[in-house]
Amino acid sequence: MKIALGVSGMKCGGCAAGVKKAAESVPGVASAEVSLERAELSLEYDGKAETLEAVKKALGRAGFKAG
Ligand SMILES: [Cu+2]
Numbered sequence: 001m002k003i004a005l006g007v008s009g010m011k012c013g014g015c016a017a018g019v020k021k022a023a024e025s026v027p028g029v030a031s032a033e034v035s036l037e038r039a040e041l042s043l044e045y046d047g048k049a050e051t052l053e054a055v056k057k058a059l060g061r062a063g064f065k066a067g
Pocket of ligand 1: 014015
């Protein structure tokens, strides 16, 4: 399943890389692509609500807000 999430707090390519890394570290996430320009995370994942929650928490720990 694929979705796009708005992410706030990204200011540069390093932030975007951090968001991608944090999202891909979550079990159940197949791939994550980040657009700094659109402040958006495109996520391919297993479709479980828990996975989505875990991604949001991982991004929160990295200093970003997704939702
Ligand atoms: Cu940055």
